[in-house]
Amino acid sequence: MQAENFVLDDYLKRIRYAGSAEPTIETLTGIMRAQLQSIPFENLDVQAGKIVSMVPEDIVKKIIYSGRGGYCYEVNGLFTMALAGLGFSFDLIGARPMFYPQRRPKTHVVLVVNIDNQRWLCDTGFGSFGLRAPIGLHQLGQVIRQDNETFALDKNERDEFVLKALVKGEWANQFGFDLQPMEWIDFSLANYYNSTHPDAIFVKQYLVMKQHAQGRTLLSGSQLKKFTGDQENITEVSSEQLDDVLWKEFSLRR
Template sequence: MHVETYLSRIGFTGPAEPRLEVLRSVHTCHLMSVPFENLTVHSGGRIQLALPLLYAKIVDQRRGGFCCENNGLFSWLLSELGFQVTLLSGQVKRVTTGCYGPPFDHLVLMVSLGGQRWLCDVGFGSAGFSIPLSLETSGPQEQGHRVYRVRKDSGMHFLEWQQEENRGAAGDWTGIYKFTLEPRCLEDFDEMCWHHQSSPCSIFFCKSMCTILQPGGRLTYIGRRLTSTAFLSEASGTLLKTTTRELKDEEIPGILAEGFGVVLNSPLIPKDEMVVPLPVMY
């Protein structure tokens, strides 16, 4: 771990001390510099959850990764900066079935700072939050035009949002994932990491993807499509402007390099197949 090199990779400047404003800044910088992607799975490689390998991939090779990679490495950075970090097991809610995935389906982080606990996640995707969320309240937490909350029920915590709207505390809430506060270690996620690389029940196996947060929007590649989303103001009458275009196979390497800063060592096989529902519902 070379902290200064990592901070340079994510574009963070300034004193890197264990303070809340630093936590917020490195969290947002990471999301805007390191893509959420699974392209190793679709270019002949295999993801392994060893911190030196994750550092080499994300920092040295300027790649991205999915939750175990991005959040696993980010937890190392935060620890090196003096933050108290706990790895947590999350279960993502499937849009198609309305059911949650199995334990260790998603890796998230809890940071304890000054007697307060914060949820951090730089490895989720389009529904993810850009600034750490407080675990000390179940009330709405606004981030731009979006609003999130962490609801607690019978020892389980539920991350929810109102999608691209903010209708206040009484609005309709949609689940993103659930998690407990039981401490975990990176090795606990090995089995599910392999599942996501090999199972037709995982979106990461069924679809080649890469997405990154941008100033005022998001850029997303899936299969043979590129989607650009702009977050607009309420005064414009709409909160989102989305444009999508089809890609030819020969265009994709250039798109990944120019739009996401990702250069693969092996040819990518674009993939966009239906995800098979999990046989066991959680």
């Protein structure tokens, strides 16, 4: 997936990345971290009653040139453009969110990147306890520390990969996936669901998140949560305070 208005140098400036451009795991890690710490995950358009555009040029204009973020299709879509421009080989994969009490459809998108006969799971758009760097599929069963957070990749009884995060001392399933590649157009129905369905979490409440070197800042509904190491600070945000919080914490305007 590419866009006519995508310029790699502009993307790199947007994420403040000045490292190597060689298609290596070190570059992949650096690019992913830089994007996560520069571009917020956000659903402001959905909360404004809009259907999120899947048009590649719209994604580029919104995130690179208008200073916005986006949810999984947008931020991971932009990430694919960057990886293609840098010469990486990868597949788009549908993922099933697994933190709900019932089994849900594959409404998330991740990337599996191929480097020197190894495959790496990447995701810049999960919005909560998401990865902070790539995880290799060959690391199945290992406990992996990324900054102050802990992850593991497992397999379930359906032979799906399952990403788990250690949350308050307990392992919590985040999403499951197989290795069947999908095309960009295949995510259009899931995007419509996430933009419009009353059961979709993005329709129900604000979800805005950005990682930083020590943790992450998350606006979930009316709660602003700041995670730093093992510390969690929660404050209530009133409707009158919302615009100030969006700008101060995420550099976003509605």
